[in-house]
Amino acid sequence: MVEIRQARYFVAVAEELHFGRAAQRLQMSQPPLSQAIKQLEQQLGCELLHRTQRSVAVTPAGAVFLDHCRALIRHAEEAEIAARQAATGRGGRLSLGAVASAFSWPLPVVLERFHEAVPDVEIRTQEIDTHEAAAGLLDRSLDWAIVRQTAPVRGTTATSLFTDRFVAALPIHHPAAEATGALDLADLAGGSWVWLHRHISPDYHDAMAAMCRAAGFSPVPAHWARSVTSQIAMVECGLGVSVVPAAASTPRPAVRFRKLRHATATIELTAMTRSTPGALAECLTAIATQLTKAEQ
Numbered sequence: 001m002v003e004i005r006q007a008r009y010f011v012a013v014a015e016e017l018h019f020g021r022a023a024q025r026l027q028m029s030q031p032p033l034s035q036a037i038k039q040l041e042q043q044l045g046c047e048l049l050h051r052t053q054r055s056v057a058v059t060p061a062g063a064v065f066l067d068h069c070r071a072l073i074r075h076a077e078e079a080e081i082a083a084r085q086a087a088t089g090r091g092g093r094l095s096l097g098a099v100a101s102a103f104s105w106p107l108p109v110v111l112e113r114f115h116e117a118v119p120d121v122e123i124r125t126q127e128i129d130t131h132e133a134a135a136g137l138l139d140r141s142l143d144w145a146i147v148r149q150t151a152p153v154r155g156t157t158a159t160s161l162f163t164d165r166f167v168a169a170l171p172i173h174h175p176a177a178e179a180t181g182a183l184d185l186a187d188l189a190g191g192s193w194v195w196l197h198r199h200i201s202p203d204y205h206d207a208m209a210a211m212c213r214a215a216g217f218s219p220v221p222a223h224w225a226r227s228v229t230s231q232i233a234m235v236e237c238g239l240g241v242s243v244v245p246a247a248a249s250t251p252r253p254a255v256r257f258r259k260l261r262h263a264t265a266t267i268e269l270t271a272m273t274r275s276t277p278g279a280l281a282e283c284l285t286a287i288a289t290q291l292t293k294a295e296q
Contacts, residue, residue, distance in 0.1 A: 195221030
């Protein structure tokens with residue numbers, strides 16, 4: 001396998017077409033350079049340079065090899081720069097996963113601020129369910145995740161960003177949709193409910209169930225969603241009622257959001273990283289923490 005050092009030696013001689021000038025350019029003496037080129041030709045089994053007492057010329061095989069050596073050196077330099085940038089939180093790529101509702105808030109403002117701070121970082125994003133975050137971080141398909149609260153997982157770190165209360169989400173034609181003031185959750189006991197599978201977001205599911213039990217009933221779900229966003233979309237279709245985090249209650253023409261009386265259950269919005277996250281993920285967590293805490 002050709003080494004970077006060998007590629008640099010050959011490029012210098014091929015461009016200078018003179019061993020003495022090439023040695024000066026490489027800041028070395030001529031005999032070791034000549035010996036290195038001979039060893040390279042022996043290693044490859046072909047002549048790269050045609051030498052006479054008065055001239056040096058690149059052979060056809062040498063011309064092809066020269067292009068590849070230049071590319072090899074360029075890639076090596078790019079790799080060195082990328083590693084240094086990543087170590088200092090500059091440059092590189094960050095793979096991000098988030099629950100669907102986070103793409104409405106807070107990710108737009110968080111990513112805007114992040115790009116201002118480190119504009120040369122490439123962000124790759126994907127929608128995930130809460131239960132997928134830890135596995136993605138541990139197998140390194142993700143570097144950072146934002147989810148709806150999760151139990152600690154060995155090898156990961158969770159940072160609470162925002163503590164949110166629940167609100168009722170009602171179709172526009174629901175009898176309680178146009179009322180003012182807080183709503184008793186028990187008033188929705190007999191309605192058709194839009195629910196969330198527990199395996200998708202255990203803490204979120206359990207908080208919903210705990211609120212209903214505290215209100216004196218256990219709803220029988222008629223419709224099943226996979227995210228807060230799809231919960232609200234199902235409500236907007238008139239399929240039923242639900243409870244969702246207040247931060248997700250952005251105005252929609254066919255949905256009414258009502259505050260809940262006596263409901264004390266909350267849900268955390270959480271940033272997750274590996275236990276040793278790296279500079280870029282740490283920077284993103286710091287920005288997200290600052291921006292979301294300002295909303296509380």
